Amino acid sequence: MEIANVWLQSGLPALIRGVKLVPKQHPRFKNLAYYEEGKQGRAFHLVQPSNKREWILKKFTSEMQPERSYVVSVRSLVPKSICFQAASKRIVLTPEDIKPGEGIYSSGELSKWLDGTILMPKMPGTSWQNVSKEIRSGALDLSMSKRVSFARSLAEAVVEMEQEGCAHRDLSHESVLLDLQENIVYLIDWDSLFHGTLYYFKNTPAGSQGYMPQWLGDQNKWDSRKSWNRKGDRFALAILISEFLLMNQESPSFYDGAMYSQEMFGNTQHPFFLKVSESLGRISESLHDLFRQTWNSTSYDDCPDPLKWKEALEEIKVEESASEQGKAILEFDEGEEIASSESSSSxxxxxxxxxxxxxxxxxxxxxxxxxxxxxxxxxxxxxxxxxxxxKNSEPLQVIKNEPVPVVKNTEPPQVLQPDNTKTELVPVTQVNSPGTPSPIVMxxxxxxxxxxxxxxxxxxxxxxxxxxxxxxxxxxxxxxxxxxxxxxxxxxxxxxxxxxxxxxxxxxxxxxxxxxxxxxxxxxxxxxxxxxxxxx
Incomplete structure (x- = not known):
């Protein structure tokens, strides 16, 4: 920590992997490098002075440091979709990655301190932990269309991970970021990853409280070996989806933002579980059934396949205004390594x-x-x-005989007051204009x-x-x-x-x-x- 502060107070950038970076100052304390504390270490916020782009530098504590081969392997094992970029674009630093130069801060202590740290671009979005706090306080009114989009994005991410034979193993309100502009999620904190080619290490976390199933143990002893498999995200997926869809100002808060306590899990007659199930049933019968199956499960094999969550969420049609619509704009990097992104001259x-x-x-x-x-x-x-x-038309869709229900973009179902929430269903109507001439398409x-x-x-x-x-x-x-x-x-x-x-x-x-x-x-x-x- 002392070294990061000395680096900040020097006023000079360090040249790391060809990128000039400086620590970000703490918003409240002068001359103190800004970092966030996590289960495995600290995440320092760095800034690229030329373009104000932000980066994250993860420094493990000595007790939670995985083997270097494990940390290096993570990047190549995760899927390549946009929501996994915190893992696929990260670099494990060595002393050789720090270069001296004129107007550059460098020292033997800095090189040693950076050895084994993880440098990655800061992902867009806000943690679900902070978003849920804004919802509870009434500062943020999250539309149902956005809630469904985030739930679907997370389900798609877990589907991809299982297809690639891996699991995050620590999905929680801290490790899921919500991009409120593009309506997608980003996953961070990848150093509990399971993959068939990786060896289990005893100090790997079992997960986060409020998102771990009851069969992993209790707060006195969590057995992380039980979550060491590619289905290890299925329970947390169900919990997060229910939070995305139902969180409101009346929702309880445990462990600094989770909607459930560990003591609730496994109790099929818990009043809060019954209210959540009823509220999910108002949105979709499939969601109700999948959530109950998860809650009643005794192993990851009993939990629903994430593909079923994805399909159930895709069946929900929500009317939204044009201002709420968003799509991810991807920037596909041609290079395999993080390179300098300094600005071009005028x-x-x-x-x-x-x-x-x-x-x-x-x-x-x-x-x-x-x-x-x-x-x-x-x-x-x-x-x-x-x-x-x-025809310049929408993509082909499966057409059913019955009309598709459309959920009006209303307030999210009230978990604690389910009787006050109503969902209006209207049939979808297609409007054709056969007499309108087709414009010239370029x-x-x-x-x-x-x-x-x-x-x-x-x-x-x-x-x-x-x-x-x-x-x-x-x-x-x-x-x-x-x-x-x-x-x-x-x-x-x-x-x-x-x-x-x-x-x-x-x-x-x-x-x-x-x-x-x-x-x-x-x-x-x-x-x-x-x-x-x-x-x-």
């Missing part, structure tokens, strides 16, 4: 601006030449001759990101092969619409909690290009299927 910006202005007319002329009007062309007439006619640029860790991935859109870079990302120019896409990849096989690479499989489905310029593709390597996850 002369460089001017150069690129002039170059852009010069190239735009040339590009327009080029694209309008007859010999260049092919698959990804700007000629609507040529496209109509060579391609099947496609090709747009799209960035396709496939969440896949191996390098054997192949992609075709309407029979045309699309080249992918090493991060399984491709940029295409195409007219908005629905297209057929073919993906070839290798499956995975889970044997005794160990993930093995299986045979190659080709899966065909439809991809939608619309106003969202970032296309995210999730691959289910266990089932050999894929789906687009960011459709409207």
């Amino acid at each position: 002369s460089s910006k001017a150069y690129w601006l002039l170059l852009l202005l010069a190239l735009v007319p040339l590009a327009i002329w080029f694209l309008n030449q007859p010999e260049n009007q092919r698959f990804f062309s700007t000629s609507s007439a040529n496209s109509q001759k060579n391609e099947p006619v496609r 090709p747009q640029k799209y960035l396709i990101k496939v969440m896949y860790v191996d390098t054997d991935l192949k992609m075709k859109i309407d029979g045309q092969e699309i080249l992918l870079n090493k991060n399984n990302t491709a940029e295409v120019q195409i007219k908005p619409g629905i297209y057929g896409m073919e993906m070839t990849f290798s499956k995975v096989i889970l044997e005794r909690e160990t993930v093995k690479k299986g045979s190659s499989v080709t899966s065909e489905a439809q991809i939608t290009f619309d106003k969202n310029e970032n296309i995210i593709i999730q691959i289910n390597r266990s089932e050999g299927t894929w789906q687009q996850t960011n459709t409207p």
Whole structure:
């Protein structure tokens, strides 16, 4: 701690992995480096002076320090989706990562102190712990549409982790961040991770109070070995989903923000459990059943599959205003390591601006030449001759005979006063305008990101092969619409909690290009299927 304060008081940045960083000053105490205390150590807040970008530096306590091989392995074992970036983009530092230089703070003590620490970009969003405090105080009114979005995002994250053979093992109000603008969650605190290739270490946490099942023991002795499996997030998932959907000003608070106490778990007749079950039933019968199954479980195997939570949440249709709608805007990094993100000089910006202005007319002329009007062309007439006619519509959805219920965006169900909460159901009505002429549709640029860790991935859109870079990302120019896409990849096989690479499989489905310029593709390597996850 002394070293971090000396670093701050020097007024100079340290050069770490090519990035200039300084400790962030405590908001209340001058000359004190700002940090947050956790179960395994301290998380120091760092700032990049050139662009004010924030970073987190995790320093373990000596009692909770995992083996270095474990800490280094975490990055490569988690899924590559956006909500896992706190793990996939982190770096375990060595003394060689700190470089001296003019106007740079460096010392032998700093290099030694930083050895074994974890440097990672600060994730967007606010912890569920702080969001729930604002809800309880009445400072924040979280709409039902946002609540469902956060619950669905968390369920999708647990589905992905189980498919990759891993578990976070410490999901709680502290380790889940809510991005209130984009309506997605980010997961942090990854140093309790389970994976079949990792060895169990005895000082690993069993979880957090208020989110651990009763079969792990009690506060006198938690048995972390019982949560050391890939299903170790299932109980906490159910608890967090119920909190997301039902938290209000009347909700109880335990352990600095959790809605449940450990003593409640396992008691099927507890009054609070009965009220929560009833309130969830007002939203969805499926949610009610899944929550009761979790509450009555005696092992992780008894808990519902996270895919069932995801499917139940997807069935809930919530009307929302345009101002509440949000989608994640991804920035896909081409590099595998954290690199310097210093700002470009003003002369460089001017150069690129002039170059852009010069190239735009040339590009327009080029694209309008007859010999260049092919698959990804700007000629609507040529496209109509060579391609099947496609409607610029929403992605295909399963159509049921009965009308889909739509939950009005009302106050969240009152957990402690369930009789005062009512859910209005109205049928969905589709409005068509067949007489309206279709506007001319121009090709747009799209960035396709496939969440896949191996390098054997192949992609075709309407029979045309699309080249992918090493991060399984491709940029295409195409007219908005629905297209057929073919993906070839290798499956995975889970044997005794160990993930093995299986045979190659080709899966065909439809991809939608619309106003969202970032296309995210999730691959289910266990089932050999894929789906687009960011459709409207």
